Amino acid sequence: MREIIDHKARLDVPKEQQQRALLILHALVQEAIRRNWTVTANPSTFRSDPWTDRRTRVSPGADLFTIDAGDKPVAIRLRMRQKRVDHELTEKEIADQKRYRWSFAPKYDFVQTERMRLEIRESSSNAYVVEDTAATRIEDKLIRAVERIAEASVKERELVERRRQRDIEIAEERRQAEILRQRAERYSSWFETLDQLRSNVIRHRELADTVARLRQAVELRDPDGENFDALGEYLAWSEQHLEESDPLRKIALPSGERPDLSYEEWREWSRRNPSNLHRPFVNYRQTGNAW
Structure with missing residues (x-):
């Protein structure tokens, strides 16, 4: 005053x-x-x-x-x-x-x-x-x-309390989002392992078809013909390679616990978070790839 x-x-x-x-x-x-x-x-x-x-x-x-x-x-x-x-x-x-x-x-x-x-x-x-x-x-x-x-x-004071409560809600939303992200990434990891196995099985199936055709070709050759013995050796190696390279013979398992998300939950999360995916989402029902 x-x-x-x-x-x-x-x-x-x-x-x-x-x-x-x-x-x-x-x-x-x-x-x-x-x-x-x-x-x-x-x-x-x-x-x-x-x-x-x-x-x-x-x-x-x-x-x-x-x-x-x-x-x-x-x-x-x-x-x-x-x-x-x-x-x-x-x-x-x-x-x-x-x-x-x-x-x-x-x-x-x-x-x-x-x-x-x-x-x-x-x-x-x-x-x-x-x-x-x-x-x-x-x-x-x-x-x-x-x-x-x-x-x-x-x-x-009421405004400060509302802000504090909102901060708590935001923190909880982020915590839940992080938990969901970890669950979704675990599902993605298991899916990628399965998808890689699918690719390996298809490639091995194609390789088996190639070895079978090679076997037919060798059987039709004249035993006294040129390079017959070499072809036989190559066929034997191919059959051994085919057997040893079977992806189902030794299956690589993904790390971590079994995913607890459902397929629909994972697909919805993938749709909402495309930038968080390790690889593009593929809809095999639409592409027609059966596995």
Whole structure:
């Protein structure tokens, strides 16, 4: 309050209303202190002229001080209510119109009324106003301002709690998504192993057909013909290779526990997360590959 008393120009009220404004602000500050709230001044600053060392007071703005009921400081402003009136052209504006046929004069002016208004500002766009009316004065309704200050902290606590709960929900959603990703990747790993076995079986089947045709070709050859013995050796090696390379003879098993997702669940996860797959999803029912 000392700052405002020493610099009454910060009160946006007529000089004859300054004492009343100070009493209103003093009552509000005293009630805040009585409730153990925090009152923080918004003091002016001083700027020194580099040439003359003359100090000039610089106003910090319309906020006189802040009151914090625990969790949300609110700014306090006090000014006269304004009304809009039609702008009356000045002599210069009239002269400009006559000389240049145009003028930048505003259409309306805003002038102070005789009614004072107390603003409780939670933000630049959210303010609660207590003002004089024809029947009541701010002093009669000051308790409303106090209640609004308390309500601001209550709302802030509720907002913080909602954010905290939302953070918990988001963390749980991420945890569940990570668990599902691990389950889906385990299914993908087992599927890839099975798919590789399918490819190996098909390739081995084709190799078996080739060896069978080689056997028929050798049987049709003249035993006394050229390279017959070499062909026999090659056929014997081919049959041995065919037997030893049978993919079903030694099956590589995937690592990890058996997947607990169903095929439909895995396919739906794969559809929603194509970038997380190790390999493109193949619909064998559509491609016609039977295995």
